[in-house]
Amino acid sequence: AQRVTQPEKLLSVFKGAPVELKCNYSYSGSPELFWYVQYSRQRLQLLLRHISRESIKGFTADLNKGETSFHLKKPFAQEEDSAMYYCALTRGDDKIIFGKGTRLHILP
Amino acid sequence: EAEVAQSPRYKITEKSQAVAFWCDPISGHATLYWYRQILGQGPELLVQFQDESVVDDSQLPKDRFSAERLKGVDSTLKIQPAELGDSAMYLCASSLQLNTEAFFGQGTRLTVV
Numbered sequence: 001a002q003r004v005t006q007p008e009k010l011l012s013v014f015k016g017a018p019v020e021l022k023c024n025y026s027y028s029g030s031p032e033l034f035w036y037v038q039y040s041r042q043r044l045q046l047l048l049r050h051i052s053r054e055s056i057k058g059f060t061a062d063l064n065k066g067e068t069s070f071h072l073k074k075p076f077a078q079e080e081d082s083a084m085y086y087c088a089l090t091r092g093d094d095k096i097i098f099g100k101g102t103r104l105h106i107l108p
Numbered sequence: 109e110a111e112v113a114q115s116p117r118y119k120i121t122e123k124s125q126a127v128a129f130w131c132d133p134i135s136g137h138a139t140l141y142w143y144r145q146i147l148g149q150g151p152e153l154l155v156q157f158q159d160e161s162v163v164d165d166s167q168l169p170k171d172r173f174s175a176e177r178l179k180g181v182d183s184t185l186k187i188q189p190a191e192l193g194d195s196a197m198y199l200c201a202s203s204l205q206l207n208t209e210a211f212f213g214q215g216t217r218l219t220v221v
Binding site: 004006009034043044045046049086088095096097098099100101 | 112164214
């Protein structure tokens with residue numbers, strides 16, 4: 001069965017420090033992976049997807065098939081990065097499955 | 109900028125009553141999703157439509173939940189009768205095709221008392 005695990009419910013990081021939000025998945029095929037973000041009082045929105053290999057708002061995520069991970073990283077945290085982050089996966093013809101989310105709190 | 113519209117934003121209902129939520133996806137989006145999000149957890153898919161057809165409703169409690177998208181545009185999710193455990197945020201999302209980027213609505217927060 002497909003599963004997405006985000007081991008940290010809350011991550012507190014000082015402004016300017018590096019950020020890494022962990023995501024591990026279980027799936028036997030070739031999944032497509034996403035990171036979604038929800039800022040305070042805003043709707044859930046796509047941050048990035050692994051196939052585009054983009055850097056969005058300074059965030060990057062690399063798919064590691066060997067470790068079945070898709071960790072989200074940013075070298076220098078900013079206060080506006082405080083939000084709820086969800087890792088999600090799908091295979092092309094199947095539903096999108098979300099992890100439980102990690103709340104990122106940037107400390108001043 | 110086009111957005112997914114949901115109504116109502118908040119709903120309080122007594123257990124055993126019926127409740128309905130409405131979603132209007134982004135124009136042209138063939139795929140529509142209903143998710144339930146319990147506090148502290150990620151969104152859980154309830155039902156997925158491709159145009160007017162149900163693609164996946166394996167997680168929909170069919171004894172009390174129903175969903176329709178009659179003309180392949182807007183959609184309604186109904187709960188009858190509501191139970192205390194149904195209290196959650198109900199999110200609607202749409203995408204151009206199956207499992208491409210999903211655009212979410214603001215959600216309907218349901219409280220069953």
